[in-house]
Amino acid sequence: xxxxxxxxVAMYLQIADRLRAEITEGxxxxxxxxxxEAQIMARFNVSRVTVRLALEQLDKDGLIERRKGKGTFVAxxxxxHQIDTLRSFHESLKVQGFDAAMRIIExxxxxxxxxxxxxxGTKCTLLERLHVVNDEPxxxxxxxxxxxxxxxxxxFAEEQPTYALLKDRAGSDxxxxxxxxGARAVSPRITSLIAVAENTVLLVLxxxxxxxxxxxxxxxxFFIRPERYKFVLGNQVPIR
Numbered sequence: 001x002x003x004x005x006x007x008x009v010a011m012y013l014q015i016a017d018r019l020r021a022e023i024t025e026g027x028x029x030x031x032x033x034x035x036x037e038a039q040i041m042a043r044f045n046v047s048r049v050t051v052r053l054a055l056e057q058l059d060k061d062g063l064i065e066r067r068k069g070k071g072t073f074v075a076x077x078x079x080x081h082q083i084d085t086l087r088s089f090h091e092s093l094k095v096q097g098f099d100a101a102m103r104i105i106e107x108x109x110x111x112x113x114x115x116x117x118x119x120x121g122t123k124c125t126l127l128e129r130l131h132v133v134n135d136e137p138x139x140x141x142x143x144x145x146x147x148x149x150x151x152x153x154x155x156f157a158e159e160q161p162t163y164a165l166l167k168d169r170a171g172s173d174x175x176x177x178x179x180x181x182g183a184r185a186v187s188p189r190i191t192s193l194i195a196v197a198e199n200t201v202l203l204v205l206x207x208x209x210x211x212x213x214x215x216x217x218x219x220x221x222f223f224i225r226p227e228r229y230k231f232v233l234g235n236q237v238p239i240r
Contacts, residue, residue, distance in 0.1 A: 036072075100131065180205075
């Protein structure tokens, strides 16, 4: 777009109008991230002050969110998780184009909680990972896994979704999962890890997954920031 530089409409408003139109058209989907200030400066051949005025206008209009050190995003951009598709939490982020990563909080062999003893026996593996999008914490995943998963390589476990880890070690596909969704206040430890205020009510996804032979593959809980996440049904993506 070429700006009309002798136009009575200020250049920053022209830039804001162009970006507004692109937001409406879905140009910045799926992540919702806009170009950097430097990229916008180069595109329109204007100063940083002009770009910042344009972004401030869009911010006032409620169209964007400016996150310090992370960039500018379409306001209200949410991760969508298709609960009728058999897919790991991390995979659901990656397939939408988000810059998603996982950070291990804990990986250890533990005594199986009494509630899960019938699923895993006396010993199991606890895997806790922080899920981040564009370096922003979005959820904490806590998975109880079979005992044979306790010697997982930590680097590998930070790169691979849960289902891929299980298939690699067990040599068997995950073929079914039971999912429940709720909301509740959680411990200060969890709210601290995902950077929300204490007593914040989080979305909680509970999932129990099974191998082809009917054995339990995992019992997981995901504690999710609700303003950044949406569960959907009826998507036409085939079950995998």
